[in-house]
Amino acid sequence: MQLEPAAARFAADLVALWPEDEREGRPLGLAVSGGPDSLALLLLAHEALPGRIAVASVDHGLRPEAAGEVALVARLAAARGIPFTPLAVTLAPGNVPAQARAARYAALARWAQDAGLGAVATAHHADDQAETLLMRLNRGSGLAGLAGVRPRGRIEESDVLLLRPLLGWRKAELAAVVAASGITPAQDPTNTDPAFDRARLRAALASADWLDPVQIAVSAVHIAEGWQALEWYAELDWHEMVMREDSDTGTPGFSYCANVPRIIAIETILRIIRELGGHATRSEAARAWERLWAGENASLGGVLAVPGVEKVEKVGVAMRVWRFRPEPARGRVN
The missing domain is CATH 3.40.50.620 (HUPs)
Known part of the structure; x- marks a missing residue:
């Protein structure tokens, strides 16, 4: 060439x-x-x-x-x-x-x-x-x-x-x-x-x-563009649907009005875990989403998530609201 x-x-x-x-x-x-x-x-x-x-x-x-x-x-x-x-x-x-x-x-x-x-x-x-x-x-x-x-x-x-x-x-x-x-x-x-x-x-x-590797690579570009759009939506979800709620004792926490497709909610859950000082993989966040969607508590990355349904003032309707707090310290076993 x-x-x-x-x-x-x-x-x-x-x-x-x-x-x-x-x-x-x-x-x-x-x-x-x-x-x-x-x-x-x-x-x-x-x-x-x-x-x-x-x-x-x-x-x-x-x-x-x-x-x-x-x-x-x-x-x-x-x-x-x-x-x-x-x-x-x-x-x-x-x-x-x-x-x-x-x-x-x-x-x-x-x-x-x-x-x-x-x-x-x-x-x-x-x-x-x-x-x-x-x-x-x-x-x-x-x-x-x-x-x-x-x-x-x-x-x-x-x-x-x-x-x-x-x-x-x-x-x-x-x-x-x-x-x-x-x-x-x-x-x-x-x-x-x-x-x-x-x-x-x-x-x-x-x-x-x-x-054709070139066309497969083009498909990867299309997927990347789709993922970029999902990241944009997850950023919007974070700012619109996640609220900081520290407890009376000063313990940090967040409430999350979970009303988006699963793939977006997983990204928001991961961000909440990071904000609370924890770490989790997307697979772990996906399993947590499944438990919370089924109405069960979920624990990941040192954070406890508790599901509920309540009327949300900013939208005026009942929604799933999940609350995230650092897991309480476990008692020492002698």
Whole structure:
């Protein structure tokens, strides 16, 4: 694939996510691993935004080859006069892929803030998006999960803008950009290791020529738009139907006039739990909703919810009203 027209396409995709008037002259940071997808991101961005990018590579300390991959990216960046920063992370115990992802994005956020970058871009593409959607469908994920990888968002627990300008590109197109440059990319063996769910799904997709990853990725965008609308409705529900009701002893609490579809109420319940200092998953909030809707008490995240029906003055009709308070301390058993 010729670099110049590909770079023009990339520039158009990028400006749709990050308009020129938002950039304020700040560089775009690129997360580059040394694999074909992220190397294509580097090549396209360098052609489209000469002198206005910076690159970082993260070594998770999981494979001995990772140091060589970081060195590869460092050489390619130096040859093009692109500022480069190596990032090493230490993973917390637990689910390795999840911990690696969390550590990677935290490191990228710190780098972006320290370097004064306007945004960070990753090389997620249409095939990635299709794999993510199909994996989550197979696991019975709700709409929040099925929304897939967002084209634009924020790195968690930061204000750093996160962009994914390649979601409309196929993996093969990106590989062709790298091949045309004469660069041999690094290959992560976990990408084809059948021990990983994603690798097995990737192999299955490769043999299913009747599936179109680009169109699956488009469906993920439509789901994301639907989820964005639900988030907007949940925000409205919070402001209109939730009231703070602290007790005479100063114990914080909330009453909730629950009169919306279940999927909205679940988001409102989660927000109430957070406001009271607790934590719960959507699955736990869904089970709590079912108990409350059936007229039964529910306990989650250290919060007790008690259902009732009463006339609500602001609407003038009887409604379900659920009251949330921190659970009382349990007596010590000797």
